[in-house]
Every structure is written in C-alpha cells, then in structure tokens.
Amino acid sequence: DAKTTQPNSMESNEEEPVHLPCNHSTISGTDYIHWYRQLPSQGPEYVIHGLTSNVNNRMASLAIAEDRKSSTLILHRATLRDAAVYYCILRERNYGGSQGNLIFGKGTKLSVKP
Amino acid sequence: GAGVSQSPRYKVTKRGQDVALRCDPISGHVSLYWYRQALGQGPEFLTYFNYEAQQDKSGLPNDRFSAERPEGSISTLTIQRTEQRDSAMYRCASSLGGAAQGDTQYFGPGTRLTVL
DSSP: OOOOBOOSEEEEETTSOEEEEEEOTTOOTTEEEEEEEEOTTSOOEEEEEESSSOEEOSSOEEEEOTTSSEEEEEESSOOGGGOEEEEEEEEEOOSSSOOOOOOOOOOEEEEEEO | OOOOEEEOSEEEEOTTOOEEEEEEOOTTOOEEEEEEEOTTSOOEEEEEEETTEEEEOTTOOSTTEEEEOTTSSOEEEEEOSOOGGGOEEEEEEEEOOTTOSSOOOEEOOOEEEEEO
C-alpha cells in the first residue's frame, strides 16, 4: 500500500473549523483515501472515505486534491469530543471481496482547547 | 445494535503462560481482523479471516501466535509461552466484507494484555 504523511499533532479551538492534511504522493489510481480516528482509550472508528470527488457526511468532509496526491479532512466545528488521533489510510479498490487489513501510520493527534 | 465485543478486557499473566483472547464480531460480518497496539502507536495488523478461512497471517510476529475462527463467527487469538514483549492492547475488528466499496472496519474495545 502507498504511504501517507501526516503532521504529528495539531491544535484547535472549540467551535472552530479544523483542517487535517494528509500527503500521499505515491497514491495509485485504484486507491481509496480513508480516515479513521481513535479517541482516548477507545478503538479506532471510521470517519469518511473517498476516491476522487469531495465527500461529506455527518462527521466530517473530505477534500481531495485534483491530482489526488493530498487530501484534507475537515471538521467544520471542532468540539472537545473530537480530540483524538486521526489516521489517513490508503486502501486499494478491490471488487473481489474484503479489502484486507488497514495500515495505520502514526496519525495526527488533534487537541481541542475550550 | 451490538458492536464488536472482546474478552477478557484485561488479562495479566506470568511469562511462559499461554493466553487466549476472544473476539465476537458484529453479527453477519464476513471479515474479522486482529491488530496489536503498543502505547502511543497506531494499531499493527496481525491476521484476518473471511468466514472461517484465514486469509492473511503475515502480521503474526512468530509461531507462538495463532488465531482461529472455526465457525466463521467468534475468533480466538492464542499466544503461547508469553513473553514480556507481548504486552500490548489487542484489538479485534470486523467488516461486512464482500464487495462493499468502503468495507468499513468496526473495532472492539480491545484486550489489554500484561505479561509479568
């Protein structure tokens, strides 16, 4: 799987938007971009994923660069409960079945200040 | 609905003992994954199953580690002759599998293993 690069940590103020960047310059045309997050003392949880177009769901938005070499996870209004480690993960598109394991890097530790 | 459950939540054992960690996936989920997570690190893949078939065990660190999922549902990760370096959080995840585009993985609360 292609690798991703994320900042080790970021800080945000409560109620403000947060933009979490991820670089994946070696992404292949069949790789999906997934984001998971891990709250303190919990298991990872799915946030969002996309291929080429920007994506929105109830948790966040995902903005994908036109060349797909980078992406940004956007939390529109950070809350204290969004403090977590955010992982950007590439997964190869697989029509035949399970897409196999996730490869977690170090992720970005997001701190949210009240 | 019920999520992924793992038992025990905490396990303390002495070096040299065998341990068995259990994972109960979400009902109907085809795929089941085991990960290990050291403090301050992201989860590290160990092995995964589709139904009862072990698809990939390349992440198991050595032959003391084994896993099974005999009926395609509950899985057990067994560590024989435990060593202190085996101390970690062991996490299980499950997914629908199949051709689901996102194949989202749902994680359990983990088993914290401490080897004395």
